[in-house]
Amino acid sequence: MFRQLQSDTSESAPTGTIVPFRAHRRPIVDGVSHRRDDDSPLANASPTPRSLVLKEDELRAIETAFADGITAVQIVDAFTSRNIKFSEASFRKYVQQGLLPRSRRVGRKGKHRGSMGMYPAKTVRRINDVKSLMAEGYTIEEIQGQFLLYTDLVEGISEHLAELWNRLGTDITKHDPAQRKELERELADVRRDGDRVVDRLGALTRRVAAPRTDNLRLAGAAGGAEDLL
């Protein structure tokens, strides 16, 4: 199915103003990756500058709408419908490279309807992060190794904690009212601690990844990428 959808060869259009780039990186100026010759027929094919990534409110809306999971087609559509270039082939490649979580298969009722893959809603945000970093000049390999390795783990902790809070909250309601109050207070307390730990872990992992980022900058590399995760 993906094969029929890969005719878009138009160019990426990263956001931001002039961004330094590494050796072997493509220059990114005024939100346009200058990969194509200026005299190419397609050089000025997109008269209106477009954003490379989704805005925070758009991400929130998507995550809310697809809280139970989102298909690959819907993910790609979330970007392409907003004039942000992102093909299904690229999506699959990111998954293959380990930049995105894998899908879970869900069968569909009805004759010969097969199954479909459902991805967590956070996948859209992850793609957004990856695209931001790529716009900064980072390679997929660098993003994978320096940032997303940590991001995966911290997100995992955050998700497990959220699940734990939910279960505890549910089970606490089964206690008698006198005990419940005390347990709820304790839960709220430990929840604050947990959230703080997740925040600190996020900050720490950014700092750990930062030296590499600084090296890249010194070498004429991308800047500010550590602020993105």
Added chain:
DNA sequence: CGAGCGTATCTTAATGCGTA
């Protein structure tokens, strides 16, 4: 010319349903 990203396409795996 090499590096890097994106695309095309074939193969393989997973899933649900129908039927013997």
Added chain:
DNA sequence: TACGCATTAAGATACGCTCG
């Protein structure tokens, strides 16, 4: 219950394009 079929996604890999 086991098997085959239809459907879809994922894996693998070669290739094209652009840039330094």
